[in-house]
Amino acid sequence: MFNRHLCGAIEALLFASGQPLLPERIAGILDIHNDHVQTLINDMISSMADEKRGLTIVEVAGGYQLCTKPLLFPIVSKLADIQDNRLSTAALETLAIVAFKQPVTRQEIESIRGVNADRVIATLLDRLLIKEMGRKEAVGRPILYGTTNEFLQCFGLKSLDDLPTIASLLPTSPAG
């Protein structure tokens, strides 16, 4: 291949663009023929098959895009930010309400805790500890929340049947 340096230029262009690049665009920038671009890219794709390479070129939306090899996704996804896994007091309280009173609406949670629950519900949803379970047949059809399988896993419960009933929790005498 006598135009090896053009492969370098194409790699740099695809990298810097991020978006898929149309072959005409590449051809225009490098002042070469469209067909030539296709040939060069095919050549690049075969040399990128080497296991020493982590990237490949995919044809998408009529253009070419540089991306990581799908095979390497399990490794690449480890870059995701791991969030703090502790629960705040507010989150634990809210989770307790959802657990013992499910299905329950945001309004019901707020009336027990006395404060806005938007943020803490969003956190619990994000963390997969609660989920939406349909809507209550009431004014405004508010969303009902319940606990998830992840919730059971987290508290070492086999099923929701392992949760005590509210009645059994209520103090029967001031001594508790």
Next chain:
Amino acid sequence: MFNRHLCGAIEALLFASGQPLLPERIAGILDIHNDHVQTLINDMISSMADEKRGLTIVEVAGGYQLCTKPLLFPIVSKLADIQDNRLSTAALETLAIVAFKQPVTRQEIESIRGVNADRVIATLLDRLLIKEMGRKEAVGRPILYGTTNEFLQCFGLKSLDDLPTIASLLPTSPAG
């Protein structure tokens, strides 16, 4: 090299990260030794020197970053969607003071530049080039500023230790 596939994994990680990756982070994800990462990256840099490649790895802000070869900048810049994020004279002067005098207060910056620094500090904070680093134990407990990792990246510095080298290159002898 019997660990060729790790080069592929590193390339994919650097590509997906976009930001410089610390060798420890790469070593952690791939479950290999830090020294091994360095060796692999050196190996990669030499094979990327080939004109068939358009990318290279630079050492910046304590980590490694994948980027296009500077040689190809005239071509890459034809993509036009490359952002212009030049800093104003005021921003550069203030940044120079923060970089060399950190941690430094707004008052100290103002006394060197002879002008109010409120707005330029806000700009530098917005652009994540400087950050608050606590407060000075002095009257009014003024905020102390220092440079960030983004600062190192913006100027292609490996670490703050690179700064004295810059100062030694000043046209006038560093008086003071």
Next chain:
Amino acid sequence: MSSAGYTIKLEAFEGPLALLMHLIEKNQVDIYNIPIAAITEQYLDYLTTMEQFNMDVASEFLVMAATLLQIKSRMLLPRPVVLEEIEEGIDPRQELVERLLEYRKFKEISLMLNTLSQEREHFVTRFPQEFAKQFPLPEGLCLDDLLKAFAALWESSIPEFAVITPEQISVKDKMYDIITLLRNNNGSLDFSRTIIRTGSRSEFIAAFLALLELIRLKQIVISQDKPFAPISLMLKE
């Protein structure tokens, strides 16, 4: 050096030091031996021109003008021989020269930084790939924790049973509580009514710290008729 025939190209200078450096470079004079009379004259000319063009002359420029005039007059004053001996080596320009040198040093560094950033721009990088946030499941929790949380809520809603349990109430949560309560109460509230969870001393302290933080953030204002009177909170929106 006279200002006659000296035309000022009206450039915007960042500050008085930038303007002075410009004049020193333009006149090609030694920074350690500034012809103060000539430079002062040119400096004042510049300020006059700025005014003629209705440009705001920042106060820093005027302060420097005063400093220059003071230095000029001190250099013109004939000094008694004795005094001169005492003050030997002290040039009225010294402090200004030191400031200019310091300023020039950082100006030079800033030019080098600019070169570095331009070189760095030739290494084109890529935006980081977005990954969904990953929340690992909380660890070390058991049913007991859940029961305790529920019990705490239950107790806080029945004051006569209020068993004081050491509870962690963060200032952040409390700030959230206060804003929510204020919103639910048409924007005003007594401080005492923000103690809604346990009524404990730690909650009181958290609430008070939250109150101070909200005042600092200018989210609320408070008023108190007299010392030890109830504190009223008002939402500032």
